[in-house]
Amino acid sequence: MLGAQGPRNYLLMIQNSAEVRASGGIPGALAVLTLDQGKLSLGAQSSAGDVGVMRPTVSVDAEQQQIYSGRLGKYMQDVNLTPDFPTSASTAQAMWERKTGQRVDGVISVDPVALGYLLDATGPVKVKSPELLAIAGGGLPTELNGKNVVPTLLSDVYQNIQQPRLQDAYFAGVAQEIFKELSSGKADARGLVEGITRGTSEGRVLLWSGLASEQVIMTKYPLSGSIAGPSVSPAQFGVYFNDGTGAKMDYYVKRTVQLVEECTGDEYGQIKVRVTSTNTAPADAATSLPEYVTGGGIFGIAPGTVQTNVIAYGPVQAYIETVLVDGEKTDFAANRHSNRPVGSVTVTLAPGESSTVELTFGKIVQHAEPNLVVTPTVQPVKDVVLTTQPAECVPGR
Incomplete structure (x- = not known):
């Protein structure tokens, strides 16, 4: 899954816990992560709003539609109304492909708290992009760390940035800065593993593979976010x-x-x-x-x-x-x-x-x-x- 046999592309969903969903929060910020021979890079960035409305809707099993409505297959913002992450992820994969023409190999989900755990390992990340600094307008910190990233992304950003489109741009830009630091290889390796482990144990990091041979292994572990099967x-x-x-x-x-x-x-x-x-x-x-x-x-x-x-x-x-x-x-x-x-x-x-x-x-x-x-x-x-x-x-x- 790290790209040992060739590049792998994963849809990264950053769940916004300020608007809660069953698996964490609304998947507002989206990006494509590429892994090639273990090297990580961040590609196209987008938002759930950019994906738009699915017409016709993506097919989701009748049992879950009965509980969570047809919105599951209609809006990217609602794919995780269900707590079953394999359902959310496969639906998001289908929506992304329909919107962009790109079929990703899997889906990774993290929330801002988990990003904070990663920042504890990388150390503070400076917000250097002139575009991001201009969007923030001087009211947001120019350096993000494990302590301020959650209030910044889930509260302060709304006080300082009024337009939803610019909020999305700020989220995407911050994600780019953090993953750029991760891919530099300078982070404390032990701290990084501990942060990912902690995020996973709390359900803040979830992973789904579009390859059945890999997903059958994933379902054995809580990392899969399954509500049924061997991990439950x-x-x-x-x-x-x-x-x-x-x-x-x-x-x-x-x-x-x-x-x-x-x-x-x-x-x-x-x-x-x-x-x-x-x-x-x-x-x-x-x-x-x-x-x-x-x-x-x-x-x-x-x-x-x-x-x-x-x-x-x-x-x-x-x-x-x-x-x-x-x-x-x-x-x-x-x-x-x-x-x-x-x-x-x-x-x-x-x-x-x-x-x-x-x-x-x-x-x-x-x-x-x-x-x-x-x-x-x-x-x-x-x-x-x-x-x-x-x-x-x-x-x-």
């Missing part, structure tokens, strides 16, 4: 988030996710998935934040308010029994994806508001220790995923 543990739960605001407000949302084991008194297991979300945006977000960040109410969501579709997956063969929002029983959408139960509910939060969703999964036949996978967001994963709360069962009751 028997009692895996997944909690994923999709923005419903149509804006960049997820930079301000803080979340925690916890598994709570329940006593059933029979041979089946029962697990409650507890998701708490808080909108930490300032009270005057409607006026103090740029309209591009709040959405300006264009999709019917009041400026400053965040709407999120919370999606939870249980283990194979289990069922979703109930869903509570702030202690009140609520209706929810129930589906199945690769024989895993999927429940989704929409949460809407004004600045300062919090909400807790609890989805109870029953008839769990797996006796393995439950584990949890979540959408990687701006927050450190360790702050999002709380320790599983064990059941306190009283014998005979």
Whole structure:
């Protein structure tokens, strides 16, 4: 995959966590990475907006279209509404080929937090391009490092650059500067491996190969981002988030996710998935934040308010029994994806508001220790995923 037998081209998607998607964030910035005999170079750069609308739509299996709508195959911005990265990547590959005529060999996804891990290894990267400096207008740092790259790309850029087209150009330019530093070979090798490993373990780095012989190996590892197959543990739960605001407000949302084991008194297991979300945006977000960040109410969501579709997956063969929002029983959408139960509910939060969703999964036949996978967001994963709360069962009751 590093180009040992000839050059390989990969579509690089930089997921923007300020507008959350199931696998991380909207894939706003795109580029082609070429690997030839292990040497890396960055080629054509673009954006999801440039790819445009797919007519006819790219074919996606009916099961996932039922859950995530036909937008999966219609817009590059929405290919990762599904948490299944092989689906997102193969769809993105088809869209890129239809738009550009170039068929890439695979797809690589990273987010700004993972870029920060890489910058810890390369050291600070200076923004030297006169074009980038002109776009930034003096309001953004001229040197990016592991500490400032996330707030710069996910928040400050919107305060300083008003036009979406120029925002895309800035993202693309920053990516070029970072990958130029990576390809120079000057980075600390050990630090680089540690950064990529950390990003991968948190789901911030994902990889898909368009060659079946390679992809069958990839599916054995979490790096593949698969929701089914050998990389998925028997009692895996997944909690994923999709923005419903149509804006960049997820930079301000803080979340925690916890598994709570329940006593059933029979041979089946029962697990409650507890998701708490808080909108930490300032009270005057409607006026103090740029309209591009709040959405300006264009999709019917009041400026400053965040709407999120919370999606939870249980283990194979289990069922979703109930869903509570702030202690009140609520209706929810129930589906199945690769024989895993999927429940989704929409949460809407004004600045300062919090909400807790609890989805109870029953008839769990797996006796393995439950584990949890979540959408990687701006927050450190360790702050999002709380320790599983064990059941306190009283014998005979």
